[in-house]
Amino acid sequence: MAESLVREVSGIITDRLDTEGAAFVAFPGGRSPVRAFEFLAPRASGWRGVTIIPTDDRLVPPRDRLSNYGLLERYFAAGQAQLIPLARPPFDDPAAAADAAELRLSDLAWPLDLVWLGFGLDGHVASLLPGPDLSVAMRYPDWRRVAGVRPVPLPAEAPVPRVTLTLSAILSAKRLLISGCGRDKLEVVKRALDEGAESQMPLGIVLAKAKCQPDLFWSR
Numbered sequence: 001m002a003e004s005l006v007r008e009v010s011g012i013i014t015d016r017l018d019t020e021g022a023a024f025v026a027f028p029g030g031r032s033p034v035r036a037f038e039f040l041a042p043r044a045s046g047w048r049g050v051t052i053i054p055t056d057d058r059l060v061p062p063r064d065r066l067s068n069y070g071l072l073e074r075y076f077a078a079g080q081a082q083l084i085p086l087a088r089p090p091f092d093d094p095a096a097a098a099d100a101a102e103l104r105l106s107d108l109a110w111p112l113d114l115v116w117l118g119f120g121l122d123g124h125v126a127s128l129l130p131g132p133d134l135s136v137a138m139r140y141p142d143w144r145r146v147a148g149v150r151p152v153p154l155p156a157e158a159p160v161p162r163v164t165l166t167l168s169a170i171l172s173a174k175r176l177l178i179s180g181c182g183r184d185k186l187e188v189v190k191r192a193l194d195e196g197a198e199s200q201m202p203l204g205i206v207l208a209k210a211k212c213q214p215d216l217f218w219s220r
């Protein structure tokens with residue numbers, strides 16, 4: 001899966017660099033992209049003109065093990081791509097953090113050329129989480145690119161507020177790759193596809209409503 005992802009991601013980026021001289025992409029955090037990042041990092045050394053943002057982040061400093069931006073820095077900071085964080089201090093106010101990120105990213109060439117998403121067993125993508133937070137994140141107007149999220153309850157594995165690309169920023173991406181590992185996640189994908197746009201899971205909504213045809217990557 002990692003090798004296929006690397007081929008696809010580098011192909012998309014090379015194509016954009018060849019045709020436009022620039023590429024604007026969002027990469028996921030969490031555990032599942034790590035193997036692909038390992039393979040991708042050497043190719044990224046020549047990515048001049050590429051801007052990488054995280055699809056979402058936990059409101060923690062980059063050195064924190066929960067930081068998705070920290071993960072990107074570990075693999076891509078040595079190359080020529082420009083990395084831009086979503087999360088910046090102060091970390092206790094997700095709405096303010098989202099407003100600040102919105103401003104910081106406003107001059108970039110939206111829509112994103114590529115959004116690569118991971119997903120959770122609860123069907124969350126980026127930090128669009130099912131439950132009460134989803135309606136908060138969904139309430140952001142279409143022109144907004146970044147939303148603040150204070151998960152209720154706070155997930156045990158990352159008990160902190162978050163910032164995330166909005167649903168509209170994800171749906172409008174020119175290419176959408178979705179990756180996940182394990183049989184449980186395959187079941188989540190099947191359910192999301194069955195439920196479609198009516199799904200309570202953000203994954204189902206994204207699969208049903210994306211402007212482009214999403215490409216799914218899965219491995220055991």
Ligand SMILES: O=C1O[C@H](COP(=O)(O)O)[C@@H](O)[C@H](O)[C@H]1O
Nearest residue numbers: 028029030031032118119120126
């Ligand atoms: O919380 C998050 O979870 C998803 C999935 O993570 P994984 O560890 O199951 O791969 C991830 O895509 C997202 O960026 C992250 O913030």
